[in-house]
Amino acid sequence: MPHLPQDPFPTPYEAGNHNQTTTWAQCIAFYEALQAHFPGVLRFFQIGLSDNGVPIHAGVVTADGVLAREQLQAAGRPVFFNNNGIHPGEPEGIDSCMALVRDFCTQPERRAALGDTVFLFIPVYNVDGCINRGNTSRTDQLGPELFGFRANGRNLDLNRDFIKCDSLAAQAFTRFFTDWDPDVMVDTHTSNGADYQHTMTLIHTQTDKLGSDLGPYLRDTMLPAINQAMEQRGWPIVPYVHTVQDIPDDGIEHTLEVPRFSTGYAALHHTIGFMPETHMLKPYGQRYASMRALVDTVLDYTVHHAAHIQSLRAQDRQAAMQRRQWPVLWKIDTTRPTPVRFQGFKAVYRPSLLGTYARLTYDRNQPWEKEITFYGRCTEEVVIDTPKAYLIPQAWREVLERLQWNKVQLERLASDQTLSVRSYRIESVRTRPQPYEGHMFHDEVSLSTHTETVLARAGDVLVHLDQPQARYAIETLEPQGHDSFFRWGFFNSVLEKKEGFSDYAFEDTALEMLRDEPELKAQFEHWKLDHPALLCDQKAVLGFIFTHGQRFREPSWMRYPVVGVV
Numbered sequence: 001m002p003h004l005p006q007d008p009f010p011t012p013y014e015a016g017n018h019n020q021t022t023t024w025a026q027c028i029a030f031y032e033a034l035q036a037h038f039p040g041v042l043r044f045f046q047i048g049l050s051d052n053g054v055p056i057h058a059g060v061v062t063a064d065g066v067l068a069r070e071q072l073q074a075a076g077r078p079v080f081f082n083n084n085g086i087h088p089g090e091p092e093g094i095d096s097c098m099a100l101v102r103d104f105c106t107q108p109e110r111r112a113a114l115g116d117t118v119f120l121f122i123p124v125y126n127v128d129g130c131i132n133r134g135n136t137s138r139t140d141q142l143g144p145e146l147f148g149f150r151a152n153g154r155n156l157d158l159n160r161d162f163i164k165c166d167s168l169a170a171q172a173f174t175r176f177f178t179d180w181d182p183d184v185m186v187d188t189h190t191s192n193g194a195d196y197q198h199t200m201t202l203i204h205t206q207t208d209k210l211g212s213d214l215g216p217y218l219r220d221t222m223l224p225a226i227n228q229a230m231e232q233r234g235w236p237i238v239p240y241v242h243t244v245q246d247i248p249d250d251g252i253e254h255t256l257e258v259p260r261f262s263t264g265y266a267a268l269h270h271t272i273g274f275m276p277e278t279h280m281l282k283p284y285g286q287r288y289a290s291m292r293a294l295v296d297t298v299l300d301y302t303v304h305h306a307a308h309i310q311s312l313r314a315q316d317r318q319a320a321m322q323r324r325q326w327p328v329l330w331k332i333d334t335t336r337p338t339p340v341r342f343q344g345f346k347a348v349y350r351p352s353l354l355g356t357y358a359r360l361t362y363d364r365n366q367p368w369e370k371e372i373t374f375y376g377r378c379t380e381e382v383v384i385d386t387p388k389a390y391l392i393p394q395a396w397r398e399v400l401e402r403l404q405w406n407k408v409q410l411e412r413l414a415s416d417q418t419l420s421v422r423s424y425r426i427e428s429v430r431t432r433p434q435p436y437e438g439h440m441f442h443d444e445v446s447l448s449t450h451t452e453t454v455l456a457r458a459g460d461v462l463v464h465l466d467q468p469q470a471r472y473a474i475e476t477l478e479p480q481g482h483d484s485f486f487r488w489g490f491f492n493s494v495l496e497k498k499e500g501f502s503d504y505a506f507e508d509t510a511l512e513m514l515r516d517e518p519e520l521k522a523q524f525e526h527w528k529l530d531h532p533a534l535l536c537d538q539k540a541v542l543g544f545i546f547t548h549g550q551r552f553r554e555p556s557w558m559r560y561p562v563v564g565v566v
Contacts, residue, residue, distance in 0.1 A: 013095040018285040021091040038105040043067035048172025052153035054127040061119040078306030081182035085124035088148025093188020096292040128153035143284030162265035187262040191277035195362035197343035200290040203275040211316035251373035258482035328481040329382035339371040387564025390463040421563035
């Protein structure tokens with residue numbers, strides 16, 4: 001072993017005034033030095049490149065020096081995963097992870113406490129944003145003096161990219177995550193919003209959505225233990241402060257944690273996910289200390305209960321393979337509130353000096369502590385009957401790629417086949433008026449369901465649902481799913497009609513269609529009653545008949561191309 005420095009590897013946070021965060025270059029050099037001194041403890045390696053061509057790294061630590069993934073997985077070792085720097089302007093997780101890994105390397109007793117558990121980490125996920133340093137992008141945040149930027153090299157928020165995988169970083173992360181298949185994940189963040197006394201708030205994978213075994217365990221056993229341990233460490237936590245109205249006094253509610261976010265994505269793989277959110281209006285030193293305490297707490301719990309967590313994951317995965325109905329859309333359940341002990345500040349409304357409105361402030365000289373209402377449960381909004389398998393035409397390459405990156409098992413047809421299927425017609429779509437993370441996101445989707453026979457061609461792909469990754473396949477391929485591939489616009493071309501008409505010529509054809517198609521005529525009569533002002537608009541009248549008639553209907557138009565084999 002090379003000679004240890006007299007001061008064993010201080011981090012930039014520790015070496016400074018507790019208001020500094022590491023640069024990307026310092027961070028990578030730090031871990032590379034640790035690996036050089038402790039090759040039997042830490043393996044540090046590259047997992048991909050960012051969109052700006054910057055290396056993305058990961059590391060693994062074990063108590064016994066077994067560091068090869070294949071060997072660890074063959075032994076069934078539990079995996080705890082700490083992801084940091086998805087938003088590099090929220091860097092306390094980056095700094096605390098450096099200190100934790102250093103302690104594993106230099107303190108044998110701390111390392112031995114891992115037992116069989118594998119400590120897996122990404123030191124800085126959004127490396128592009130980490131290099132883009134400044135001190136103005138986090139409005140009103142108290143330190144550190146310089147920090148990274150939220151977006152990556154393509155100006156994407158990587159905590160919205162887990163399903164669509166536009167970034168090279170997300171593509172690398174997906175392969176890495178599914179290769180290691182962690183049992184528990186902690187993805188570190190900083191929050192803004194209301195002012196209150198707590199330094200640490202916590203988002204967790206929504207328990208009703210997590211699974212019939214993991215969900216109740218997380219809600220009734222794991223979370224209470226984590227809350228109690230954090231209280232004992234001097235950092236009482238509350239759920240993430242997402243206010244129902246203006247201020248916490250009126251209650252807070254859980255976020256739906258859809259799969260675009262890390263904790264929602266983790267649920268698709270039956271992984272328990274935590275997103276600690278420290279309060280940006282607290283000094284950086286306090287945020288750092290509470291983050292270190294949170295990661296230590298969840299890690300310690302995982303070490304002591306890993307076998308049970310692994311068993312519950314296996315049960316939920318098996319249940320997903322056999323389930324015949326699956327919820328794909330959820331909503332907050334306002335009928336099952338629970339009380340939460342909250343430490344806040346008095347909300348005060350004062351006249352604004354900028355306009356004629358009243359502005360909200362919080363008076364830190366008037367702290368309070370009381371129970372507030374927390375809406376932490378969700379209820380199913382849309383439940384679908386799961387098919388035996390999905391058939392995906394080979395033309396949709398981008399979708400097939402993402403399924404493969406997530407270890408979904410695909411079967412390519414060797415020959416043409418005729419299959420009985422359930423298909424969807426897209427009746428209507430409501431799309432956000434502005435781009436959202438590089439896509440025109442579809443907020444609402446209305447469908448009609450049909451049974452038909454289709455010809456599947458050689459090279460088309462079947463996705464059978466009696467497989468471990470069934471849940472990921474269902475929630476991305478069902479178009480009504482919160483973050484389905486359809487909602488993110490991967491099938492937008494089917495929303496476009498490819499042929500049109502000439503007004504002067506189609507007028508006579510439209511009359512023939514109304515004569516020959518009674519259903520179209522009835523629809524047109526209803527349309528005229530509902531839209532009398534449009535009867536003077538030739539394009540509107542002819543457009544309705546052209547669109548709703550059968551004579552010129554294009555088979556692929558408004559037809560969702562993925563079908564369910566029944």
